[in-house]
Amino acid sequence: MRKVAVVGVGMTKFGPSEKTQVEMFAEAALEAIDGSNIETRDIQALFVGNALGGFVEGQFNIAPLLASELGLSADTPSNRFEGACASGSVAIRDAFMLVAAGYHDLVLVGGTERCTVMGTPMATRTFAMASDSRYEEFNGITFPGVFAMVAHLYSQKYGIPLKKLKERMAMVAVKNHKNGTMNPLAHFQKEITVETVLKGFMVADPLQLLDCCPFSDGAAAIVLASEEVAKKLTDKPVYIRGVGQGSAGPLYRQKDLTVPAARVAAAKQAYGMAGVKPSDIDVVELHDCFTIAEIVASEALGLFEYGTGSEAVERGESQIGGRVAINPSGGLKAKGHPIGATGVAQAYEIVKQLRGECGARQVKGAKLGLTDTLGGDLATMVNIIYGI
């Protein structure tokens, strides 16, 4: 297999937008294409993550419409991937594998999503469709409920009193909001305090409002190239060193919601392909859809020992400048979460970090980065390792 590099990235501001999914995608894609020193016509295939387009815009089969919007030729294959919140990362992994295998030399991968037009309550109910419709959604559970259960289980499993765990969860929100203030594309760019989090209204006990990421609108895009082509286009190629993807679910078939089997499997694949250890990773963008989600993800990814993820937050180990910077972009929590775009936005941040282009939120000397994206009821997990 050939080495594959990211040669350009683009991203819209995340947050409420009046633009359509196609318009947002085009904005991000053209930035990525311009930054890659190529013309749109050089793109050989298009891979896109999108989850809710049918419900929000009445738009299925968005991939060829995006290809057309960019003026790509009729012989350009274009695929939409839907893996709930992991849709964008699923698209990146597939694109990477096809470029590595030699099918294409230059491809565009992106994600686009509109959520805010639905309003949060309707978006929450609609998005619950990413859980099992027969036995979970049917009983009324939504994702805040799923992760509330994860928090209770975590508290019990490791004997961490819920009050203490909630304070540490709040510290995740504080950290990610602080990081968001340094990201001009973030949905939220305002610092918060532990007290603010603990005073927020209850969404699903023990998760309060600021334990939850927002639904956002936005798009992100990256251009992937074979090593040979990448070297001609940029002197700052960022290579994809390893990928992994696992599957599990529904919840009632999973043994331990605090250690999702699909994530353990995906991470093992990615580390194995890259030939690196968790302790080699400098910067991580992981799936903090809820504050507890960041804690359990940091453990299953091997960044902290099981049961120590919340202490690590309290000790500042996951801050920028800490042992391993987690979500320097602000994460889903502050940067925002436009479902299908999220995985690609994680790639955007890691590439910018490894290129040293992140200004105030730059993780100094970052050479190896990891993304972690979760879809559905802990069902789809994708990990990708990037290196310079």
Place this chain on the structure above:
Amino acid sequence: MRKVAVVGVGMTKFGPSEKTQVEMFAEAALEAIDGSNIETRDIQALFVGNALGGFVEGQFNIAPLLASELGLSADTPSNRFEGACASGSVAIRDAFMLVAAGYHDLVLVGGTERCTVMGTPMATRTFAMASDSRYEEFNGITFPGVFAMVAHLYSQKYGIPLKKLKERMAMVAVKNHKNGTMNPLAHFQKEITVETVLKGFMVADPLQLLDCCPFSDGAAAIVLASEEVAKKLTDKPVYIRGVGQGSAGPLYRQKDLTVPAARVAAAKQAYGMAGVKPSDIDVVELHDCFTIAEIVASEALGLFEYGTGSEAVERGESQIGGRVAINPSGGLKAKGHPIGATGVAQAYEIVKQLRGECGARQVKGAKLGLTDTLGGDLATMVNIIYGI
């Protein structure tokens, strides 16, 4: 790249079903796995086409749920592809490319869809979301309207009076319904006459009821293996010889709806990869969502000269036993059209034909087969060539 073979196929009866998408998929998948002489645990990755699951069952992110239903392990990647009616063929092409490249030796590809529970009027409106939401769907067009325009354009372009064209379109329906009587899995298994078609109620002038395929429920699945593995599992491997995929749309950006640019591009790719000509093909399953769709597809695929596709039907050239058998399964028209399953069901029929297992509808001596699947507003086109 390695050669890739289909080693097993499975399919449910098409038509109204009380089963869920997951249950139907499992039925088809287990038949394909049993027929491949493997165990479920041998499957290394899952690729699935599904279009309407969010609307019909409130089910996003169905791929890992299907993997779980089959008992696949957590390190099995599973992807849902949505390319409207072409979803299943998009999944096959992607799976083929990854096996050919050496990532996997044995994978499962399937499609599953429930439509009938919505009823035809609601399904038609819902499915219109596969056209451009900004400028087409917004104006009220549905797919019968799109193909009605194609019929009028075709009549004008080639100077074939609409009355004559309608008779020939009816002959497509008569042929495919006759083929359906020989397919025990077909949605419709009853012969019809030209008169019946022409007496049907008007759906979108000039398309009458029997010019239109039904919405169906159903699932289909195939197992793909690398050549080396395939030879150990079966003495009847059917190889994928070429694949192609094109993108276009929306309609207002397309030059000639009777010759979709994406189909011309996809067919060229597939014939080129296989190193064969249209005249080499013995049996074809193509996208006859409407009778006129079969006629224009047969031309863009190079099976008949442009403007002669309707005459060819009248002369019986596309019957079983004719110059090239088109839709011996009954096609979408009579076998039925469970959206995401359709491309995989086309593969099922071609594999059965090339193995000589089709009984009364067997195309004698068939050695080379072609599938053609269309998604959206002539936007996604996939062609796959199978050979023994």
